[in-house]
Every structure is written in structure tokens, then in C-alpha cells.
Amino acid sequence: MSSNTDSPQGVQAELQRLRTAIAHHDYLYHTLDSPEIPDVEYDRLFQQLEALEQAHPELVTADSPTQRVGAQPLSSFEQVTHEIPMMSLAKVFNGEDLQDFEERIRKRLDTDAAIAYSCEPKIDGVAVSLLYEQGALVRAATRGDGVTGEDITHNVRTIRDVPLRLREQADTPMPARLEVRGEIYMSRAGFESMNEEAVKSGAKTFVNPRNAAAGTLRQLDPAIAAARPLHMFCYSVGVVDGCDLPQTLSETFGLLQSWGLRVNPERAVVTGAEACLAYAAKLLERRAALDYEIDGAVIKVNRLKLQDELGFNARTPRWAMAYKFPAEEVSTVVRDVEFQVGRTGTITPVARLSPVFVGGVTVSNATLHNMAEIARLGLQIGDTVIVRRAGDVIPKIVKVMNKADDDEPETPEEEQVERRPVVMPSHCPACGSEVEAAGEVLFRCSGGLVCPAQRKEAIRHFCARAALDIEGLGDKLIEQLVDRHMVKDVADVFHLNGEELAGLERMAEKSANNLLAAIDKARSTTLPRFLFGLGIPEVGEATALALTQHFGNLEALITADQAALEAVEDVGPVVAAHIVHFFSNEDNLEVIRRLQTAGVHWRDEEVAEQSDMLDGQTFVLTGTLEVMTRDEAKARLQALGAKVAGSVSKKTTWVVAGPGAGSKLDKAVELNVPVMDEPQFLAFLQEQEGLL
Ligand code: IVH
Numbered sequence: 001m002s003s004n005t006d007s008p009q010g011v012q013a014e015l016q017r018l019r020t021a022i023a024h025h026d027y028l029y030h031t032l033d034s035p036e037i038p039d040v041e042y043d044r045l046f047q048q049l050e051a052l053e054q055a056h057p058e059l060v061t062a063d064s065p066t067q068r069v070g071a072q073p074l075s076s077f078e079q080v081t082h083e084i085p086m087m088s089l090a091k092v093f094n095g096e097d098l099q100d101f102e103e104r105i106r107k108r109l110d111t112d113a114a115i116a117y118s119c120e121p122k123i124d125g126v127a128v129s130l131l132y133e134q135g136a137l138v139r140a141a142t143r144g145d146g147v148t149g150e151d152i153t154h155n156v157r158t159i160r161d162v163p164l165r166l167r168e169q170a171d172t173p174m175p176a177r178l179e180v181r182g183e184i185y186m187s188r189a190g191f192e193s194m195n196e197e198a199v200k201s202g203a204k205t206f207v208n209p210r211n212a213a214a215g216t217l218r219q220l221d222p223a224i225a226a227a228r229p230l231h232m233f234c235y236s237v238g239v240v241d242g243c244d245l246p247q248t249l250s251e252t253f254g255l256l257q258s259w260g261l262r263v264n265p266e267r268a269v270v271t272g273a274e275a276c277l278a279y280a281a282k283l284l285e286r287r288a289a290l291d292y293e294i295d296g297a298v299i300k301v302n303r304l305k306l307q308d309e310l311g312f313n314a315r316t317p318r319w320a321m322a323y324k325f326p327a328e329e330v331s332t333v334v335r336d337v338e339f340q341v342g343r344t345g346t347i348t349p350v351a352r353l354s355p356v357f358v359g360g361v362t363v364s365n366a367t368l369h370n371m372a373e374i375a376r377l378g379l380q381i382g383d384t385v386i387v388r389r390a391g392d393v394i395p396k397i398v399k400v401m402n403k404a405d406d407d408e409p410e411t412p413e414e415e416q417v418e419r420r421p422v423v424m425p426s427h428c429p430a431c432g433s434e435v436e437a438a439g440e441v442l443f444r445c446s447g448g449l450v451c452p453a454q455r456k457e458a459i460r461h462f463c464a465r466a467a468l469d470i471e472g473l474g475d476k477l478i479e480q481l482v483d484r485h486m487v488k489d490v491a492d493v494f495h496l497n498g499e500e501l502a503g504l505e506r507m508a509e510k511s512a513n514n515l516l517a518a519i520d521k522a523r524s525t526t527l528p529r530f531l532f533g534l535g536i537p538e539v540g541e542a543t544a545l546a547l548t549q550h551f552g553n554l555e556a557l558i559t560a561d562q563a564a565l566e567a568v569e570d571v572g573p574v575v576a577a578h579i580v581h582f583f584s585n586e587d588n589l590e591v592i593r594r595l596q597t598a599g600v601h602w603r604d605e606e607v608a609e610q611s612d613m614l615d616g617q618t619f620v621l622t623g624t625l626e627v628m629t630r631d632e633a634k635a636r637l638q639a640l641g642a643k644v645a646g647s648v649s650k651k652t653t654w655v656v657a658g659p660g661a662g663s664k665l666d667k668a669v670e671l672n673v674p675v676m677d678e679p680q681f682l683a684f685l686q687e688q689e690g691l692l
Pocket of ligand 1: 087089090121122123124125183235236298317322
């Protein structure tokens, strides 16, 4: 570049070239979500620009991409009066009320004609207004009370989705003034990792992505916003001077996008209330797969002239409606905290809640993980708490409600439970053995397999689908078998007989026979299933598979030492130590011998071989998987002969999308690559593995 930048004109040209190139790639990346160059190349352009600007500070412009974070934190916020007030939306919760909405529109417009609507997700973030003058971003403000908001330009400038300068359009003049409105939000994935970091460093965590976004925009120092995963979707236009808008909202979205503003790819134009409902139903299904939180669908009359004709009520437009989805956060009362004993004796506090409807289901329990979590939340029994259940994720208590907070959802049903602290019991609730500390925050029952709770969990694990898969041997039955001393360990399961089973509650002869048949069938298994079923700490399905592929048979594994185990891919010192420890325990070896004597067997050669069942198929895993880890999913796919790739292309056979899936899922939809969610994926894997 040096030859270019010898003269002042050369410097200017080069600055121009770099800024244009960066703006172009910003547009591709942030607005269209389809980058053309790898991140490193983008970074190189950026560094070149920074270096050149450093050498020529007098040539730095405010809309240069390097100038997103201003130098100085503010000392206070300026007030901004919205020229056109920022309204809110009327809400409906069911189809009938949506039909009424359409009815009212038809009446007002005095028409029987079909009405076209623009439908979009209702983003759960912070409403903002952006003002562009001659194409340059000059101000960003919060909605505030709808009339007066706060100037948050310094923070909004740091958001890469928000262009500092609009792209010129050949066929549309650049408006002298353009006010664009939309929602700033924090991505789900970004929120999760930010909170994980906060927990690690002992900092305060945010309750949800919306609070995190709002809290970030309220900061005086823009460096904070610059470091946080904020994004924006634009959804309407306020003031426009010097440019005619198209006739419809959907075309306006197209124009906003060509100016470089980001609009929601889930938007659609449909006709009639019925179709709006279908849109909302589909969106609700997609909810967990989106990388941002939504709380409903927004339905807007698409034709702008009709919007004008319909006008406004006191606070809401007559041409738009929010169709609300079930809340993912509600408040309820913690009636009690009980302690559960896991397979390895870990004692976990579980909150018993006053039942509430959240995220589409009724929830009455929430795990509290450990005592440190309870301390972090400052939770006591009797507290009113906010329970959150997003997607299919396990319900979680995210906050103890401080009575002074008034921006939180209302308690559905007040319930008086005497307030008292949560105390870890000194003795195991299941067997009475002493509870001992295990690490910094964990507690464990010292009873080992004497403890019926641990025994039940171990048996449950052994019989589970991914292990020996004994159909019909569910929680209730295991409970009875252990409580009646009919089964002490997993080997006893294979000695059950019809007579004994017939004495159990709700056990008809037919189900007893079915169960015996299922147990018999489970005698013939695979080594990975068997190993996984043993419940060696840290040995999940993928590790069990890797161990099998490495050692080929159980004997070799039992006799392997620490070093031999660490030679297995993905087995580190901790896992290896657990395995050595497990097989050095004579009781464990005895159980294994008894299982083999009872006829449990597998074919060593078969499992050591790779299957070619899914040969030639490529999978992409995206979002969070809840039942298994990504590694496990990958190992199981590979064991079936499939390839697992990092990005979606036309060659991708399937995309497996968990909650929080983002651009990869969008890409799959765009390329027509079939997508499965985790339950479908599990069923698929099981089916394929069953064919082995
Ligand atoms: S349109 C005149 N579209 O919902 C109404 N609002 O109660 C203009 N919101 O304050 C709003 N996603 O923060 C609109 N796609 C969307 C939206 C959306 C989220 C929020 C917005 C507004 C509130 C309405």
C-alpha cells in the first residue's frame, strides 16, 4: 500500500477504498447475514484502516468504522423529544381476538376485501429510534415514555448492525432526514456466555437478555456496550424528509435493508387473520431455534395508505396488533426446598414451587443446582421468585423478587409460606448417612450403594435408553424394587422372576411378562451401551464409544492403566482416573461378573468396527443440544459413518438445530437443507443405531 499512500491524494483514496470495502463487508455480514470473506480478512482491512488513520489523525471522520466507540464516557444522558411519539401495541392472546381485530379494520375501512398483513416476530428487547441526516447516523434515543426518551447515541454507535452511514441507492434519493425505529436486543448465545463469564468472575449476572440489553444501553461508558453482544432489527419508519416511501411496509423493509439497516428475516406478508394465525403458530414453533427472545408476533396492515386511514387510538395504532405468546418468565412462590440424591451421591437442592404456567407448560419444580446458587440468588423458602423456561430448557429460578421492584411480572396467586433459610441437611434424606462436602460447592451422601437413592439412580441409568434400554423398567418400578429389597444392584435385575413381579403394585401378568421379555432382550447389548450403563463418572456415550473403539473388548479396558487410557482420543487425566478407580473396586468387578453370568453379552468385533450406515451424509449441529453434548452427538454420527461439518452448504444432508441456533439455521432454510430438532434427531439416531 505504501506506493499508494505517498501523496495526500493517495492517502485519501486509500482511506476511501478501505472504508468502502469495510462498509460493504459490514453490510454483507450484519445486514444480509451472508459474509463473503473470512473474519481474518475483514480484520486485516480494519487494521490497515486503523494504521492509516493513526498516521493521519486529521483525516479521521465520525462515520469511519473505527470510530464506533467514542473516546469519553458521558457524565449524563440528554433528553430527546420524539417528533412523532413512539406508540405501543395493543395485545391479543388468542385467535378469536385477532379475528375481531381484522373485523374492526374492515368496518373502519368499510371493505369486505382481503387485508394483507406484514407479520414479524415481536422482539423482546429495547425499542429505539435512530435518526439519519443526509445518510449519517446523528442520534439514537430510547423510547422512554413514548414522548421523551434518552440520547444513547454513544452506545448505539458501537452496535455493528447499526450502520453509521446509509448506503446510497441509485433509484431512491437519500432522505434529508430519516428516523428508523426498531428493537435492540442481546443474542441468546451472547447473553449465556456473558453470564457464564460473570459467574466465573463473581460479577453480577443479568436475569434475561432484555434486562441485559437495557442495562447495557443505560451505561454512560460506550466501551461497555462495545464489548457486549447487542444487535438490532428495524421495524418501522418515523420521520422522513426528502424521500417518498414505497406503498407497503414490506417494500419499505426492502428499502431499509438496501440502505444497510437490518430487518428481520422471519418477516412475511400474508392475507387475512387466519393466515396471520398460521404465521404466529409457525413462529411459535421456531421460537426456541431463534438466537433472540421473542414474546409474540406483530401483525401490521401492510399498505401504508390503509395504515394512515386507520390511524391511532390513544396509545396504540389501529393497524397493528401484538399476538402474544405464553410468557417464558413468570413469578411464583417457593413453597419448600428439598434435597435429591443423584447417582454418584451428589445432593442437589430442588425448589418446590407453587405451580405456574410458563413457556407453555405447568411447572412445579426447579433445580437450584447447588448451595452456591442459592447463596447467589439470596433465596429463602417462602420467597417470591421469577421462574424462567425458554424453549425446552429445564425451568430455572433466575431472580428472587425484591418487593421494591415494580417492573416485574405480577405474582399470579399470592401464597403465604413462612420465610426461612435453606439449610443443607447434615444427613442424607434417603439413607441417613452423613453428608460430606465434595469440592467447593458440592455435597455428597457418604452412603455409597448403601443409599437407596443412589442405587435407584444407578439402576435407572443402567436401564435407560442409551444404556441397556430395558423398556418398561421405569422410575416407579425401580423405586418399588429397591424399596422392597428385590433389587440391590443392576445385576439383580436379571434375576427377577414373574412371581416376584406379580406381587408389585400395578403389575398385571401381561406387563410382568412384557418386562421379563424386555430384560431378556437387553441381555444382548453392545459394549458402548454396557460401559455407558455402568455409570462411571464422566464416561458419557461418546467416551464409552471411544473406549470401545480403542480397546475392542472389556478385559483390555479393565486392565488398562492411566497412561493407556489417556492415549484414547478425548480421554484426559480426570476421566482416565475415574475409569481406573472404578475398575479397581472389587465390588464393581463383582457386579460386572454377575451381569455376565446372568447372560449379559455383546459382540466385541462388531462394535469395534465403524458402520457405513450414514456414509456420504454430512450433518451440521447448531444451537444447544440438551439431552446430549455436541461431542456425543458428533461421536454417534461418526460411528454411523456420517461426516459432521462446521458450516452449512448445499452439500449438507441435515442440520440439527437446538435452541439458540442462529445463522446456520437461517442458511439451512435458505438452501432448503432439511432441519431436525433434538427430539427428532434422537429418534433418528436411535433408529439408525437400532439397525446396526
Ligand atoms: S411495531 C406503533 N414491531 O413492542 C407501534 N414493535 O408494545 C410500533 N416490538 O415498544 C411498534 N418487536 O418495543 C413493532 N416487530 C416489531 C416489534 C415491536 C418488538 C416492541 C416495541 C414496542 C412494543 C409494543
